[in-house]
Amino acid sequence: MTLLSEKIMAGDCRAVMPQRAPFDMIIADPPYGDTSLVWDRRVVGWLPLACRALRPSGSLWLFGSLRSFMAVAAELREAGLRYAQEIVWEKQNGSGFHADRFKRVHELAVQFYRADTPWSAVYNDVQTTPDATARTVRRKRRPPHTGHIEAGHYVSDDGGPRLMRSVVYLRNAHGRAIHPTEKPAPLLEILIRTSCPQGGLVGDWFAGSGAAGEACRLTGRRYLGCEIDPVMADKARARIAAVLPLGGGAAS
Ligand SMILES: C[S@@+](CC[C@H](N)C(=O)[O-])C[C@H]1O[C@@H](n2cnc3c(N)ncnc32)[C@H](O)[C@@H]1O
Known part of the structure; x- marks a missing residue:
């Protein structure tokens, strides 16, 4: 196994990631569970595990829709996570699931930190x-x-x-994307620079295309991603390999 292949683990984050704690920052972009699409199933039980896997100074950036956040509001509290702030990612095109609603051209990313830690002690x-x-x-x-x-x-x-500003306009990887809900690496770079110290470890619990791995390489942070779909995990490894020189720093 090369150092690179250790960057993305294929498996269920609930089983894989707690063993690799502590993380300075966790990025989580789980299926939102907003639609009846087969792949869009809400994952349960990972929030308390993620909270425990954070360093006291760490924080979790969770992607979602307002609907998905409302669905897990109690779970977030019970997991021991406290709200810090949110950003809006505005994209050039959007998903239109309903003909009678606004065309949705944004996603939310919300930062949470451990409720047993004061905000002043969180890396920011x-x-x-x-x-x-x-x-x-x-x-x-x-x-x-x-x-x-x-x-x-x-x-x-x-x-x-x-x-x-808390509203960030960035084009998505439309056309070049290797994952249907891929986030732009420059957006993840902003979050990583804000919430993870240089050389710190970022855990990407729902890695998809590995976009956060690319962002970590470009910002000098260590990266460990987890993706349940082994085919996607392979694609993500290849994507990161195109950015990372061999042996360019393994996640510990
Ligand atoms: C919204 S996508 C993430 C997209 C990613 N942020 C990107 O930029 O490419 C969610 C991903 O989580 C994966 N997934 C679903 N359940 C999982 C689990 N229990 N553990 C790890 N990955 C999971 C899905 O296969 C999917 O690729």
């Missing part, structure tokens, strides 16, 4: 943007956690770097 390198616009929020002092917003916290450093 908030990202700034070089292409600031008047609408871009200025960097503030370390922001309070939601629910503790007080007058006086919002003191901006005029002329300083600007915080990245």
Whole structure:
């Protein structure tokens, strides 16, 4: 087995990933369970395992729709996870399951951290943007956690770097994608830079195409992905191999 083949494990994340803890960051993009499609079945029981697999300073970025988050709201709490913030990924085209609803051109990614850890102890390198616009929020002092917003916290450093906006427009890999719900690696890069220190270990519990593996290689983080479909796991390994030089750092 090469170092590369260790990057993506084929199997059920509930069995595979807890043994590889602790993770500095977990990325989870499970089936949302929003449709009757055969592959779109909600996975149960993984949230408490993921929470326990996080370092105290770690956090979990979970992809989903509002519908899927509402369905697991109690489970998230019971697993010991606390909400931190969310971003909206806006894409150039969308999925239209209903003719009588808005065309859906976005996905949510929500960050959670361990409820037994204060937010101030969570690794959080908030990202700034070089292409600031008047609408871009200025960097503030370390922001309070939601629910503790007080007058006086919002003191901006005029002329300083600007915080990245929470709505991120990025084209999806339409046409080039190797997975039907593939996320763009640049989007994952933003989350990884924010929530995992250099050299830290990212666990990608529902790896699909391995897009997060590519993002880890490009940002200098270690990566361990898990994908239940062995054919997709092979494709993801090949995809990462095209980015990673052989022996380019195995996940520990
Ligand atoms: C929404 S897709 C992930 C797409 C991925 N983020 C990407 O950018 O390519 C969800 C993936 O989770 C996989 N999956 C479903 N149940 C799983 C489980 N119990 N353990 C690991 N992977 C699972 C599916 O086969 C599918 O490829």
